[in-house]
Amino acid sequence: MIAETAVVYAGVELGDGVAIGDHAVVGKQPTLGRRSTATREELPPLVVGEGSAILALAVVFAGTRLGRGVVVGDQACVRERCKLGDEVVVGRGSLVENDTTVGARTRIQANAYVTAYSTLEEDVFIAPGVVTTNDNFMGRTEARLAAMRGPTIRRGARIGGGAVLLPGIEIGEDAFVGxxxxxxxxxxxxxxxxxxxxxxxxxxPDEETLGR
Structure with missing residues (x-):
């Protein structure tokens, strides 16, 4: 079902049973600032897997692929060139920045920020208010461009509410960040x-690992 007030750009590929909520914007091309480091190109259409839901006021950009059963919550945003696996949840008001990969069944809770060039593997849990970063130079010097990288969060890792992850770090499989x-x-x-x-x-403990 597609709400009457939703905006679906030309060429968007929607699988069977996709729901798009009120005032959602689906498949738009990005508009970049003059100093943006993101790639400037015409992007292919957004692909939304069957049974996915893009809820009220959410925005999902062109060049991204959503797997089956993905939920993009109210007022959430998924930027360009992202790949979200099956049954990923992006909670209300969260932002997944460009060129990010999110593995199947990962849950990103409300108001979290997943920075560009991040990798989240399968079954990761991101609690509300988590902040990830990708630029140790914070916009200064051209040297930052070669080093710009978000965190890699391995399978089954859990990141607690309000945690901050610095650029380029790796969170190991089944790790727990308070x-x-x-x-x-x-x-x-x-x-x-x-x-x-x-x-x-x-x-x-063993009983909290994914293998159990």
């Missing part, structure tokens, strides 16, 4: 880290 942590360096698989700066305090 609420409000500021993560400056890589986190090993199954490590539990908390605090500012984040430090390991224990290991995730």
């Amino acid at each position: 609420a409000g942590a500021v993560v400056l360096r890589d986190v090993p698989a199954r490590a539990v880290v908390v605090g500012n700066p984040a430090r390991q305090i224990r290991t995730v």
